[in-house]
Amino acid sequence: MNKTMTGAKMVVEALRDQGVDTVFGYPGGAVLPIYDEIFQQNHIRHILVRHEQGAVHAAEGYARATGKPGVALVTSGPGATNAVTGLTDALMDSIPIVVLTGQVPTFMIGSDAFQEADTVGITRPCTKHNWLVKETDTLSATLHEAFHVATSGRPGPVLVDIPKDVQFATGNYTEKKLRKSHYQPQLKGDIDAITELAKAMETAKRPIFYTGGGVINTGPAGSQLLRELVEATGFPITSTLMGLGAYPASGDKWLGMLGMHGLYEANMAMHDCDLMINIGARFDDRITGRLDAFSPKSVKAHIDIDASSINKVIRVDIPILGDVAHVLEDLLKVWKSRGRKTNAEAVSKWWDKIRTWQAVDCLKYKPSSTVIKPQYALERLEALTKDHDRYICTEVGQHQMWAAQFLGFEDPNRWMTSGGLGTMGYGFPASIGVQMGHPDALVINVAGEASWLMNMQELGTAMQFNLPVKQFILNNERLGMVRQWQELLHGERYSHSWSDALPDFVKLAEAFGAKGIQCKDPADLDDAIMEMINHPGPVLFDCLVEKHENCFPMIPSGKAHNEMLLGEASTKGAIDAGGAVMV
Amino acid sequence: MAPLKIKKGSSSHSAYNLRDPNAEVVERHTLAVVVENEPGVLARVIGLFSGRGYNIESLTVAEVDHTGHRSRITIVTVGTPHIIEQIQAQLGRIIPVHEVHDLTVEGSSVERELGLFKVAGTGEKRVEALRLADIFRANVVDSTLENFVFEITGTPEKIDAFAELMRPLGLQEVARTGVAALSRGSKTQA
Numbered sequence: 186m187n188k189t190m191t192g193a194k195m196v197v198e199a200l201r202d203q204g205v206d207t208v209f210g211y212p213g214g215a216v217l218p219i220y221d222e223i224f225q226q227n228h229i230r231h232i233l234v235r236h237e238q239g240a241v242h243a244a245e246g247y248a249r250a251t252g253k254p255g256v257a258l259v260t261s262g263p264g265a266t267n268a269v270t271g272l273t274d275a276l277m278d279s280i281p282i283v284v285l286t287g288q289v290p291t292f293m294i295g296s297d298a299f300q301e302a303d304t305v306g307i308t309r310p311c312t313k314h315n316w317l318v319k320e321t322d323t324l325s326a327t328l329h330e331a332f333h334v335a336t337s338g339r340p341g342p343v344l345v346d347i348p349k350d351v352q353f354a355t356g357n358y359t360e361k362k363l364r365k366s367h368y369q370p371q372l373k374g375d376i377d378a379i380t381e382l383a384k385a386m387e388t389a390k391r392p393i394f395y396t397g398g399g400v401i402n403t404g405p406a407g408s409q410l411l412r413e414l415v416e417a418t419g420f421p422i423t424s425t426l427m428g429l430g431a432y433p434a435s436g437d438k439w440l441g442m443l444g445m446h447g448l449y450e451a452n453m454a455m456h457d458c459d460l461m462i463n464i465g466a467r468f469d470d471r472i473t474g475r476l477d478a479f480s481p482k483s484v485k486a487h488i489d490i491d492a493s494s495i496n497k498v499i500r501v502d503i504p505i506l507g508d509v510a511h512v513l514e515d516l517l518k519v520w521k522s523r524g525r526k527t528n529a530e531a532v533s534k535w536w537d538k539i540r541t542w543q544a545v546d547c548l549k550y551k552p553s554s555t556v557i558k559p560q561y562a563l564e565r566l567e568a569l570t571k572d573h574d575r576y577i578c579t580e581v582g583q584h585q586m587w588a589a590q591f592l593g594f595e596d597p598n599r600w601m602t603s604g605g606l607g608t609m610g611y612g613f614p615a616s617i618g619v620q621m622g623h624p625d626a627l628v629i630n631v632a633g634e635a636s637w638l639m640n641m642q643e644l645g646t647a648m649q650f651n652l653p654v655k656q657f658i659l660n661n662e663r664l665g666m667v668r669q670w671q672e673l674l675h676g677e678r679y680s681h682s683w684s685d686a687l688p689d690f691v692k693l694a695e696a697f698g699a700k701g702i703q704c705k706d707p708a709d710l711d712d713a714i715m716e717m718i719n720h721p722g723p724v725l726f727d728c729l730v731e732k733h734e735n736c737f738p739m740i741p742s743g744k745a746h747n748e749m750l751l752g753e754a755s756t757k758g759a760i761d762a763g764g765a766v767m768v
Numbered sequence: 769m770a771p772l773k774i775k776k777g778s779s780s781h782s783a784y785n786l787r788d789p790n791a792e793v794v795e796r797h798t799l800a801v802v803v804e805n806e807p808g809v810l811a812r813v814i815g816l817f818s819g820r821g822y823n824i825e826s827l828t829v830a831e832v833d834h835t836g837h838r839s840r841i842t843i844v845t846v847g848t849p850h851i852i853e854q855i856q857a858q859l860g861r862i863i864p865v866h867e868v869h870d871l872t873v874e875g876s877s878v879e880r881e882l883g884l885f886k887v888a889g890t891g892e893k894r895v896e897a898l899r900l901a902d903i904f905r906a907n908v909v910d911s912t913l914e915n916f917v918f919e920i921t922g923t924p925e926k927i928d929a930f931a932e933l934m935r936p937l938g939l940q941e942v943a944r945t946g947v948a949a950l951s952r953g954s955k956t957q958a
Contacts, residue, residue, distance in 0.1 A: 310819050493857035495857075497854060
């Protein structure tokens, strides 16, 4: 069936066809025809952000919390350039989002027109793919292909640049269709390699599952299968920052997060294991530490949908290219059909060893009755919110690592944090996106005051759309992680790592019409958190915490997993010159 | 360096998995990349090389199938086996890339490059240039009383050698196409 309509109408029609119900955006000259169409319909809700970066992070938050692609709509030139950070963030964390940008009319492209930017050129390295649409007749097919590319294989951000004359002109609409895209990533893993892994699991003495964001991205089936596999084998499991929630934090095989600020037991087990099963993680430098000392005695298997992730930094012995859920399903089948064998006696000894590491209690900190320790604030937040239908976002820095350490995630898609790019200013707009996807849930953004200020304008968005997001700010009046590194690496010269003119967050909240709460006494904390939870609207929670707390445990840059610093350890000289070069 | 492991599942007809992936030795490889002929596809390929710090020694591109909208990019690159493997995998991620072939490891291949050389000279040097061109089977495609333009086809090494010989004989300007390559025999890439 052929339908003729304007390009602008096609955009709305294609979004409907794709099942999109929410768009985050900001209007401008080059997208006015599309905004005119949005005005004349009721199927798609448009959330007006206060800055285009906010729109893209909100789309990311929405995508991560719902499993559906997030959509952002921005104008040409500055609208598009403001979207670049969000696009890069989504690329690094493999988040499926579709960003639509307006562009100057085709006949003006290249003339340095008002609000013209080479959007496809600028965003080429920070999207999975992008398109400049030059004819209205190809617009709808391109939009459908954009959704296909964003959500297939390793997910990622895509961008469609739509010149204004293409929006005005009429053309034929192609429905979301059966046209076979040539982009069809391989989902099933090689059965020989899967069998090889199953065999390795049967004999392994010190096995470990090392899981990542790929388990979340593959959908709920991935987490389900992972849980089944872990329970059936009894092997310990650790996860990257991106993979939290795939296996429940309350599960008895859970070692906690690994990596630079991961748990002692998780990192020690990674270092000493003899079989490492990487499921949808990518041997990021925050995970591996010093490469030549990374898990030296293990056979390594790696399940990943992206061929370029396999053997990129760590050479593996059993590479399995495929979708996590598909491969786990086959792995379980093969392992079961071979008799469900494990080396139970050795694995039991391995657990004994792991328990000695767990006994170190690496997250312990010095409590205080006079100031709120950030760890204590998160422990209380966890205790008072864990029974809620809860989603957690974070900004980037110490608070992010403490949140990963002290909050427990029982399910996938409940934890939204900027892992790869480390984008300060991510969490607040992301929480808005999450709340749009789950209107009745308790959505909390654990923030630092510096990160939060980077996209604080979105408080206007939260108010306008009545999104009761809770901003839980651990305020140490410092760039805490920068300060920590300056202490450990730069002779305690705290160059520009504190803010001298912080706002009164309560008054700031009130200026927007939101609720502000300040808490500085540990004794008042529980009541204050309850007040935050029970308030029906957006809350800015200014939690004044210990200003000089460091985040431990920590693998210093350039060190190996078994060279972790624990909280009470002397940190002087812990990082040598070689390590100082790395970030 | 880890010992060379030959894994089950390595394809027997390919020597690729038999090379030591951890070797630090830098190799020269010729890659054939079959792409959708659409705007920006070359920029994506080049951007990948610059963005990730890979080398390009030469690069040629042209449409090879008009009805199928296919272009073929031939890239000569250098790197350790690990880097070459990464380049191949990264190229494979680009959406409009249909196929990536490492001609250097997928059996023998033929490589040809075309060069144009402007050589100015009179007297004995002019005669010598013409004689050498004949030995190299270079054609004269333009001539005045003071100079020639030679056209030469061959492997990059042959063209390098010709350039060296022409230099003392009045070489003024060189244009080279970069390498185009196909695998030998009945095997096809696209």
